[in-house]
Amino acid sequence: MTEQQARVEMVKLGASFFQRGYATGSAGNLSMMLEDGSLLATPTGSCLGELDADRLSKVTLEGKWVSGDKPSKEISFHRAIYLNNPQCKAVVHLHSLYLTALSCLQGLDSKNCIKPFTPYVVMRVGDVPVVPYYRPGDRRLGEDLGRLAPHYKAFLLANHGPVVVGETLREAADNTEELEETARLIFTLGDRPIRYLSDDEIAGLRS
Numbered sequence: 012m013t014e015q016q017a018r019v020e021m022v023k024l025g026a027s028f029f030q031r032g033y034a035t036g037s038a039g040n041l042s043m044m045l046e047d048g049s050l051l052a053t054p055t056g057s058c059l060g061e062l063d064a065d066r067l068s069k070v071t072l073e074g075k076w077v078s079g080d081k082p083s084k085e086i087s088f089h090r091a092i093y094l095n096n097p098q099c100k101a102v103v104h105l106h107s108l109y110l111t112a113l114s115c116l117q118g119l120d121s122k123n124c125i126k127p128f129t130p131y132v133v134m135r136v137g138d139v140p141v142v143p144y145y146r147p148g149d150r151r152l153g154e155d156l157g158r159l160a161p162h163y164k165a166f167l168l169a170n171h172g173p174v175v176v177g178e179t180l181r182e183a184a185d186n187t188e189e190l191e192e193t194a195r196l197i198f199t200l201g202d203r204p205i206r207y208l209s210d211d212e213i214a215g216l217r218s
Contacts, residue, residue, distance in 0.1 A: 014045050017180075018064035021051060024184050028105065029060025033191065038106040039172075042089045043180045044099075048072060052089065054080035084148040091157035092176060099160065101180040103187045106172040109194035114141070114167050124167050125193055127208045132193050133216045135186050136165040136175065144169040165190055 012020070021041055028034045039059055042052040052068045053059065057080070068082035074090055076082060089102045113124065120126070123138035132139070140163055142155045156166060156174065165175045165186060173190055177183030208216075 012046070014047075014051070015064075017043055017045060017051055018067055020180055021053070021067060022062045022064050024180060025053065025059035025062045028184070029058065033107045033188070034059040034105055040083045040085050040089070040104050041102070041180065042086065043101040044072075044093060045069075049077060050086070050089065050093065052082045052086050055083045057083075085152075087148070087150065088153040088156050088174070091153035092160045092174075095157045095160035096176065098178060099176040101177045101183040102174065103177075103180070103183040104172065104174045105187060105191075107187070107191045107194075109198055110167065110191050111172040113194045113197065114172055115170050119167070119169075125190070125197070127213055128205050129193060129196070130208070130212075130216050131189050133208070133213055135189050136163075137217070138163060139165045139167055139190065141167045141169055142174075144171065147171070 021043065025041060037056045037058050040053045042050050045051055050070050050072060052070060053062060054066060054068045066080045068079040069077040070082050070086060071077060072090060072093060074087065085104065092099050092102055119141050121141045124141050125132055125139050127133050140159055142152065145151045152168070159166060165173060167173055173187060175183050175187040175190060177186055
């Protein structure tokens with residue numbers, strides 16, 4: 012994919028997220044690695060529904076701002092993921108309704124906040140650890156995500172929202188949507204008894 016094609020795809024996916032209510036206002040940010048190893052990212056304060064392909068931020072993996080509008084301060088934790096997971100080529104961070112609501116609950120399992128009850132999260136992303144709450148832009152977000160990055164494809168930032176990675180921006184977007192729909196199911200089911208997948212069933216999905 013050329014850089015121009017990557018810019019067009021980011022604008023298209025950002026608009027899709029916004030139009031379907033996965034993103035509101037200027038919340039959330041996207042990034043992807045270009046063929047030259049630099050990162051394309053949504054600018055600070057930008058609305059995912061109104062991105063301009065020519066004004067997207069371009070930064071080096073080391074964090075140097077190359078071109079476009081100023082990148083989001085959260086690009087630092089995107090970089091931490093890329094630096095610690097060579098398989099990661101794209102990152103989606105949203106403040107989507109149900110995953111953000113889930114991130115605000117007490118008592119979540121910090122090692123995996125979504126106990127499997129459908130096969131799709133298991134197959135697409137696996138376990139989803141919870142990163143403790145830090146103020147947006149805090150360097151500790153990057154430190155924790157960098158430590159977890161080699162082992163997971165998705166993370167839930169406490170009181171903040173999801174971070175999901177992929178080998179392409181489309182894959183990261185699809186995985187984010189799968190997680191959001193699973194979180195919606197959690198709140199829809201409420202306190203009704205849930206038939207969770209057994210260890211053998213989970214193992215079968217991962218084999």
